[in-house]
Amino acid sequence: MNLPIGELSRRTGVKVPTIRFYEQIGLLPSPPRTEGNQRRYGKPEVERLNFIRHSRELGFEVEDIRELLDMAASPQASCHQADSIARNHLTEIDRRIASLTALRGELTRMVEECGHGRICDCRIIEVLADHGECVTEHAH
Amino acid sequence: MNLPIGELSRRTGVKVPTIRFYEQIGLLPSPPRTEGNQRRYGKPEVERLNFIRHSRELGFEVEDIRELLDMAASPQASCHQADSIARNHLTEIDRRIASLTALRGELTRMVEECGHGRICDCRIIEVLADHGECVTEHAH
DNA sequence: TCTTGATCCTCTAGTGGCTAGAGGTCCTAG
DNA sequence: CTAGGACCTCTAGCCACTAGAGGATCAAGA
Incomplete structure (x- = not known):
C-alpha cells in the first residue's frame, strides 16, 4: 500500500489531474512524497477519495462534501x-x-x-x- | 422600437450583462449605438434573444444555438x-x-x-x- | 550499469455561461 | 441645471475541472 497517483486514480476512477486538484483545494490532504518528490498514497486516501467520488456522483457540491468529511472526522457530533x-x-x-x-x-x-x-x-x-x-x- | 439595453432585458427576461455577453461571443449581433455610445435595439433583436433564451431554457448549449440560428437564417435548407x-x-x-x-x-x-x-x-x-x-x- | 519510456512533477491557462464590481459617462425628468 | 438612474468598458471571479508545456523520476529490461 504505497500507491503512486496513477494507481490511486485507477482504483478510484478519479483522474490524476483531478486528484491533484482536490489536494490543492484541500479536499484531500497532501500525502507523503518519495525522495524524488512523487506522491505516495495509502488505504485511507483510497477510501476518502471513494467517498468524494461517490458524493460527487450523487451530485453533492464540493462544499457539501467538505462538511460531510468534517462530520465524518468528528463522530461525537450528531448526524x-x-x-x-x-x-x-x-x-x-x-x-x-x-x-x-x-x-x-x-x-x-x-x-x-x-x-x-x-x-x-x-x-x-x-x-x-x-x-x-x-x-x-x-x-x- | 428603439430600445435601450435595459428595456430589451425587461422584454426578454435576459439580464443586461448577459445580453452584452451574448454580443461579445457573437450570439447577438452588435446593434447600432446612440451618439453617446449606448446600444439601441429593434424588434429583430427581441425575437432573436427570445429564441436564444428559450433554447437555453431547454438546455441547448451555446454552440447548438449558434447552429440553430444559422439554420433559421437559411429557410431553404433541410431541417x-x-x-x-x-x-x-x-x-x-x-x-x-x-x-x-x-x-x-x-x-x-x-x-x-x-x-x-x-x-x-x-x-x-x-x-x-x-x-x-x-x-x-x-x-x- | 545504462537506457528507455511510462509515469510523475509544477505551472499556467482554458472551459462554459455567466455574474460582480470598479470607475466612469449619458440621458431625462423636474 | 442638476440629480440620479441607466448606461459604458474593463477586469476578475465563479465552479469543477481539463489541457498542455517543459521537465524530473522510476522501474524493468539489455
Missing part, C-alpha cells in the same frame, strides 16, 4: 447536519427531475413534429422562436 | 440538422434523468436509514464511503 444536507439535496434532485421531464416532453414533441422538410416548415425552429413565455424556470 | 441536434439533446436529457433517478433512490435510502443518532451510526457517511462502484457514470 443531524448530514441528514439535512442530504434532505436538501433530495429536494433539489426532485426539482431537477421534474424540470428535465417537462423539458423532455417539449423536446419530444418538437422532434416528432419535425416534418423533415425545409427549415421554413420546421417545428423545432418554430417552437424555439415562438414560445417566448411558456417554459417554467430552469434547473440549477 | 435534418436541427432534428439531429434536438435528438442528441433528447438522448442526453434521458441519460440525466436516469442518473438522477438512480441517485434519488440511493439518497432516499440514506436518509431513511439515518437513525438520527451519532455519526458513527449514520448511514449517510457510510453509504457514501462504501459504495465505491455502484453508481453509473455521471451526467455532463
Whole structure:
C-alpha cells in the first residue's frame, strides 16, 4: 500500500489531474512524497477519495462534501447536519427531475413534429422562436 | 422600437450583462449605438434573444444555438440538422434523468436509514464511503 | 550499469455561461 | 441645471475541472 497517483486514480476512477486538484483545494490532504518528490498514497486516501467520488456522483457540491468529511472526522457530533444536507439535496434532485421531464416532453414533441422538410416548415425552429413565455424556470 | 439595453432585458427576461455577453461571443449581433455610445435595439433583436433564451431554457448549449440560428437564417435548407441536434439533446436529457433517478433512490435510502443518532451510526457517511462502484457514470 | 519510456512533477491557462464590481459617462425628468 | 438612474468598458471571479508545456523520476529490461 504505497500507491503512486496513477494507481490511486485507477482504483478510484478519479483522474490524476483531478486528484491533484482536490489536494490543492484541500479536499484531500497532501500525502507523503518519495525522495524524488512523487506522491505516495495509502488505504485511507483510497477510501476518502471513494467517498468524494461517490458524493460527487450523487451530485453533492464540493462544499457539501467538505462538511460531510468534517462530520465524518468528528463522530461525537450528531448526524443531524448530514441528514439535512442530504434532505436538501433530495429536494433539489426532485426539482431537477421534474424540470428535465417537462423539458423532455417539449423536446419530444418538437422532434416528432419535425416534418423533415425545409427549415421554413420546421417545428423545432418554430417552437424555439415562438414560445417566448411558456417554459417554467430552469434547473440549477 | 428603439430600445435601450435595459428595456430589451425587461422584454426578454435576459439580464443586461448577459445580453452584452451574448454580443461579445457573437450570439447577438452588435446593434447600432446612440451618439453617446449606448446600444439601441429593434424588434429583430427581441425575437432573436427570445429564441436564444428559450433554447437555453431547454438546455441547448451555446454552440447548438449558434447552429440553430444559422439554420433559421437559411429557410431553404433541410431541417435534418436541427432534428439531429434536438435528438442528441433528447438522448442526453434521458441519460440525466436516469442518473438522477438512480441517485434519488440511493439518497432516499440514506436518509431513511439515518437513525438520527451519532455519526458513527449514520448511514449517510457510510453509504457514501462504501459504495465505491455502484453508481453509473455521471451526467455532463 | 545504462537506457528507455511510462509515469510523475509544477505551472499556467482554458472551459462554459455567466455574474460582480470598479470607475466612469449619458440621458431625462423636474 | 442638476440629480440620479441607466448606461459604458474593463477586469476578475465563479465552479469543477481539463489541457498542455517543459521537465524530473522510476522501474524493468539489455
